[in-house]
Amino acid sequence: NAANDATGTGKGVLGDTKTFDVTYSGGYYYLDGTSRGIEIATYDAKHVPYYSPNLPGTLIRSSSTTFSDPAAVDAHAYAERVYDYYKNTFGRNSYDNKGAPIISSVHVGNKWNNAAWIGTQMVYGDGDGTTFRTLSGGLDVIGHELTHAVTQSTADLIYQGESGALNESISDIFGAMIDSDDWDIGEDVYTPGIAGDALRSMSDPTKYGDPDNYANRYTGPDDNGGVHTNSGINNKAAYLMAQGGSAYGVQVSGIGRAKTANIYYRALNYYLYSSSNFSSMRQAAIQAATDLYGANSAEVNTVKNAYSAVGVY
Ligand SMILES: CCCCC[C@H](S)C(=O)N[C@@H](Cc1ccccc1)C(=O)N[C@@H](C)C(=O)O
Numbered sequence: 643n644a645a646n647d648a649t650g651t652g653k654g655v656l657g658d659t660k661t662f663d664v665t666y667s668g669g670y671y672y673l674d675g676t677s678r679g680i681e682i683a684t685y686d687a688k689h690v691p692y693y694s695p696n697l698p699g700t701l702i703r704s705s706s707t708t709f710s711d712p713a714a715v716d717a718h719a720y721a722e723r724v725y726d727y728y729k730n731t732f733g734r735n736s737y738d739n740k741g742a743p744i745i746s747s748v749h750v751g752n753k754w755n756n757a758a759w760i761g762t763q764m765v766y767g768d769g770d771g772t773t774f775r776t777l778s779g780g781l782d783v784i785g786h787e788l789t790h791a792v793t794q795s796t797a798d799l800i801y802q803g804e805s806g807a808l809n810e811s812i813s814d815i816f817g818a819m820i821d822s823d824d825w826d827i828g829e830d831v832y833t834p835g836i837a838g839d840a841l842r843s844m845s846d847p848t849k850y851g852d853p854d855n856y857a858n859r860y861t862g863p864d865d866n867g868g869v870h871t872n873s874g875i876n877n878k879a880a881y882l883m884a885q886g887g888s889a890y891g892v893q894v895s896g897i898g899r900a901k902t903a904n905i906y907y908r909a910l911n912y913y914l915y916s917s918s919n920f921s922s923m924r925q926a927a928i929q930a931a932t933d934l935y936g937a938n939s940a941e942v943n944t945v946k947n948a949y950s951a952v953g954v955y
């Protein structure tokens with residue numbers, strides 16, 4: 643209850659100090675905030691793997707309001723940021739729109755170079771220090787993972803082939819909308835020894851070997867049919883929709899981040915379904931833009947051009 647609500651503080655993965663909601667009980671402060679009206683809690687997995695039945699692990703506590711685990715500080719503070727984004731932007735109350743608790747575990751696995759939504763909670767690896775630093779240090783990582791939960795509660799796009807690439811792309815799109823100062827994905831946690839690179843780029847997916855056109859999609863079996871690479875095709879479309887530009891001879895006039903987010907959010911809630919492919923993504927985005935801005939609007943025209951530019955019809 644409110645009487646036990648307190649404000650915690652601590653340094654994040656990049657050394658920046660953050661504050662966040664905690665709860666006082668029995669001489670300890672717990673990373674378990676309820677001041678938003680839902681529970682946001684962060685646990686220490688103590689290196690069990692992401693498929694372990696022992697998740698979430700141990701609720702993180704401190705004998706003062708200062709928390710000394712950077713991975714936990716960022717996982718917790720960024721979960722609040724992502725909750726606030728969905729609530730303030732779309733009125734969505736947690737990933738299920740019914741106030742579900744947001745549970746995160748840090749220190750999952752042993753030097754695990756990944757993070758995930760495992761259907762019930764978020765899990766973050768510490769990285770091996772070369773490929774990744776601890777993954778909760780990236781706001782776009784939390785945005786990506788919690789958006790998988792939103793997708794699971796709405797279109798529930800099958801994590802395979804084209805619907806799987808769309809699932810991944812929707813997570814990158816909202817990761818980039820929330821971590822809104824760039825169109826890179828993972829730049830804050832990827833290769834700490836190399837400046838200026840990222841795991842993926844939405845403005846130019848080909849920079850990291852991902853396709854930016856349907857004609858160049860991966861059709862092999864790896865990674866559930868290339869869900870993390872073919873996401874580049876839809877990521878490029880979303881980037882062009884927001885920022886404008888030209889690709890493969892097609893000019894697109896940008897409509898900005900906010901309208902682009904509105905179109906994808908509406909498509910996700912009303913028009914995408916579990917087996918949607920790239921072509922049905924195009925139709926869903928056109929319909930969402932039509933609903934929001936009108937059939938002959940500049941926004942609808944931009945959506946059509948953005949998908950034509952990446953070879954999706
Ligand atoms: C259980 C196994 C992992 C499932 C894939 C998760 S959802 C995922 O896509 N994770 C992101 C993590 C991420 C997100 C944003 C920025 C950096 C890293 C991901 O892209 N993982 C890559 C490394 C992959 O699994 O290929």
Ligand SMILES: [Ca+2]
Nearest residue numbers: 782821826827
């Ligand atoms: Ca980013």
Ligand SMILES: [Zn+2]
Nearest residue numbers: 786790810813
């Ligand atoms: Zn993902």
